[in-house]
Amino acid sequence: xxxxxSSISAAQPQDLLIEYDAMIEELRKRLxxxxxxxxxxxxxxxxxxxxxxxYLTNINREMEKIRQIISNYPKNPR
Amino acid sequence: MHEFNTETARILIxxxxxxxxxxxxxxxxxxxxxxxxxxxxREGLSLINKHDYDxxxxxxxxxxxxxxxxxxxxxxxxxFVEVIVITGFATLENAIQAMKVGAYDYFTKPVDIDHVHxxxxxxxxxxxxxxENEELRNLNEQLKSLNELKDKFITITNHELRTPITVLxxxxxLLDFFLRDVxxxxxxxxxxVATETMAELISIVEQMHDMSSxxxxxxxxxxxxxxxxxxxxxxxxxxxxxxxxRRLSFDIIMQGPPVVVSGDYKRxxxxxxxxxxxxxxxxxxxxxxxxHYSVNESNNKCFIRVMDSGIGIPRAKQQLVFEPFYEIQDxxxxxxxxxAFMGGGIGLGLTLAKxxxxxxxxxxxxxxxxxxxxxxIVVLPFKFIMAEATSLTQ
Numbered sequence: 001x002x003x004x005x006s007s008i009s010a011a012q013p014q015d016l017l018i019e020y021d022a023m024i025e026e027l028r029k030r031l032x033x034x035x036x037x038x039x040x041x042x043x044x045x046x047x048x049x050x051x052x053x054x055y056l057t058n059i060n061r062e063m064e065k066i067r068q069i070i071s072n073y074p075k076n077p078r
Numbered sequence: 079m080h081e082f083n084t085e086t087a088r089i090l091i092x093x094x095x096x097x098x099x100x101x102x103x104x105x106x107x108x109x110x111x112x113x114x115x116x117x118x119x120r121e122g123l124s125l126i127n128k129h130d131y132d133x134x135x136x137x138x139x140x141x142x143x144x145x146x147x148x149x150x151x152x153x154x155x156x157x158f159v160e161v162i163v164i165t166g167f168a169t170l171e172n173a174i175q176a177m178k179v180g181a182y183d184y185f186t187k188p189v190d191i192d193h194v195h196x197x198x199x200x201x202x203x204x205x206x207x208x209x210e211n212e213e214l215r216n217l218n219e220q221l222k223s224l225n226e227l228k229d230k231f232i233t234i235t236n237h238e239l240r241t242p243i244t245v246l247x248x249x250x251x252l253l254d255f256f257l258r259d260v261x262x263x264x265x266x267x268x269x270x271v272a273t274e275t276m277a278e279l280i281s282i283v284e285q286m287h288d289m290s291s292x293x294x295x296x297x298x299x300x301x302x303x304x305x306x307x308x309x310x311x312x313x314x315x316x317x318x319x320x321x322x323x324r325r326l327s328f329d330i331i332m333q334g335p336p337v338v339v340s341g342d343y344k345r346x347x348x349x350x351x352x353x354x355x356x357x358x359x360x361x362x363x364x365x366x367x368x369x370h371y372s373v374n375e376s377n378n379k380c381f382i383r384v385m386d387s388g389i390g391i392p393r394a395k396q397q398l399v400f401e402p403f404y405e406i407q408d409x410x411x412x413x414x415x416x417x418a419f420m421g422g423g424i425g426l427g428l429t430l431a432k433x434x435x436x437x438x439x440x441x442x443x444x445x446x447x448x449x450x451x452x453x454x455i456v457v458l459p460f461k462f463i464m465a466e467a468t469s470l471t472q
Contacts, residue, residue, distance in 0.1 A: 017224060023286050030279045037271040044264035045257060052256055056352050062246040069238050 022071050031070070035063055087202045088129075091115040092122040092136040092148060094166070102135065102189075109195055119143030123151055132205050133198065135185075136358075138165045138172050142248055148178055154181040158208070160201050164189065232287075239283050250276050288430055299342035299437065305464065306380055307336040309343075310371055313350055313449040320358055327366045334373030337380050337460035341438045349434040352427035353384040353454045360452070361388035366395040375463065399444065400432045 038059055047053050089111045093099040099115045107114045115130075116122050120143050122136065134152060138145035149161045160182040173184035182204075183197045250272055257265050314330045314331040321328035339346070357367045370383040391399060432442045439459050446452035 013243050015357060018097070020286065023282055027279065030275050030282065034272055034275045034279065037268045037275065041253070041265060041268040044262060044268060044442065045260065049256075052253075055253050055256065059246060059249045059253070062242045062249065065242040066246070069234060069242070073234060 024070055027066075028070055031063060031066055038063070086110075086112070087132040087198075087205070088112045089133045089135060089198075090122060090125060090131045092117075092119060092134065092140070094118055094137060094140045096396045096451075098137075098187075105189075105191060105194065106135075106198070109198060111198070119148040122148055126152060126156060126159070133162060133182075133201055135162045135164065138163050138176065139169065142210045146172070146179065149176055149179050149181055158205075160200065160205060162197065243279060244281060247276055247280065283432065299345065300369070301340055302343050303338045303461065304341050304343050304346060305336055306339050306382070306458070306460070307332055309347055310369055310382065311352070312349065313347065314355060314369060317351070317354055317358070321367065324361075325363050326358065327360055328368075329366075330369045330371070332371045334371065334375075334380070336464040337373055338462055338464060339380065339438070339458050339460050341458070342434070346438065349431035350382065350456070352386075352431040353456070356427060356454070357384050357386035357388065357452070361386045373460070373463070378460055378461050379426060380458050382458070383453050385451065385453045386454075387451040390448040390450050390452055391444070392448050395444075396444055396446055400428050400442075449454065 038056065042056055045052070047056060089106050091099060091102045091106065091113060093102060094116065094117050096117070099117065103113050103115045113347055114125065114131075116125060119136070121247040122134065124144075125131075126134065134148070136148050145163050145165075149163065152159050152161055161176075162175055162182070162183050162185065163176040163181045164185045164187060165176075166187050170186065173181075173186070173346045178183060182201050185194055185197070254269055254273060257269060260266075272393070310330060310332075314328070318328055354369065361367055365387040367384070367386045370381075370385065372381045372383075373379070375382070426440075435442045435456055435458065441455075443455040443457070444452065445455065
């Protein structure tokens with residue numbers, strides 16, 4: 001592999017966008033894991049405390065916001 | 079005999095007189111062009127509609143459809159095809175009229191071979207230049223739209239994602255605080271996964287930000303004087319706990335005087351951390367990781383070796399580890415902790431480390447043997463040797 005192949009700074013914008021695509025996919029995966037763990041947390045803790053319920057609601061709300069941002073992510077025109 | 083350079087243009091000749099047509103065909107072929115010839119305008123247009131030609135050379139005075147009609151048709155339907163007309167000296171006015179309609183040039187009968195060659199060469203050069211300009215224009219358009227997209231991604235990572243991720247992190251910490259003491263293993267397991275995944279989400283967004291800031295080689299580094307020994311000791315102290323948790327031996331060995339490197343402190347620190355984290359990740363329980371520091375005073379270079387007794391990297395894959403998103407282990411491990419054996423990560427750490435070190439006129443090298451371990455060697459030029467040794471605590 002020569003330097004250009006491994007170099008981000010030498011990469012074309014297209015390469016960078018391909019990498020962004022992959023990172024967005026990684027974000028999506030992690031978000032799914034987080035979502036599942038919050039669901040399991042909810043199921044196993046059976047929250048009755050209003051404060052805890054509020055925390056979980058807010059967590060789900062913020063995850064939904066991130067999901068929206070990711071789904072509106074512009075498509076790479078390759 | 080004339081010597082002609084070979085060209086690769088495709089030419090169509092339209093000429094009603096068979097002998098003249100054949101002589102043109104032979105002449106243009108001699109110049110190295112790909113040539114086809116037909117006897118009238120209708121046949122010519124039929125071929126033009128089926129195939130791509132660069133130049134059409136047509137007689138003006140022909141029965142059925144004259145050259146001027148052919149020219150008008152081509153300029154309307156195939157504006158990129160150049161047309162050269164052939165006319166008798168007595169009908170030069172027709173040739174001038176053809177030029178007004180859009181002909182590239184004209185030949186007068188009997189044609190002069192040198193003149194024909196010069197005109198055709200110029201015509202082909204002009205076509206090539208036009209095509210290159212068109213390609214450049216398209217490339218510029220493409221780059222422009224890609225850059226616009228890149229700007230959008232930067233906005234996403236730097237602004238849009240930052241706020242919900244910060245809020246999310248805050249609530250997950252509150253949950254952890256609230257539920258950590260609950261005696262329920264399902265709850266603590268789910269909390270652990272949520273906390274680790276949150277850290278990974280933050281790390282991905284930070285790495286996207288880092289990639290954006292590289293800006294295709296126009297990265298603005300914030301240079302300062304870095305005491306490399308002191309930086310290594312700081313990283314060592316910060317990371318020791320992770321090695322203790324994994325029951326790995328972790329040592330730092332300094333050989334040589336302390337030196338000062340001119341560099342971006344945060345980026346150099348992060349790069350060195352990435353190398354050490356990589357060693358942590360790929361060394362099994364009871365293994366060994368060592369940081370070796372040495373100096374070569376004769377060429378003003380310092381060397382930082384991060385050595386591990388880990389799984390090593392097969393020779394065939396050694397160059398790939400610096401590729402973005404390349405991970406030596408199974409992708410299923412991506413969901414686990416970044417500090418666990420063969421744990422998570424998205425495969426950008428080594429890419430960014432190499433990028434940063436090379437941006438400091440340094441080098442990042444790898445020596446590895448499968449099942450025996452790896453050594454990543456950072457070579458950095460230093461500015462000067464410090465007068466007194468840094469006090470080290472191991």
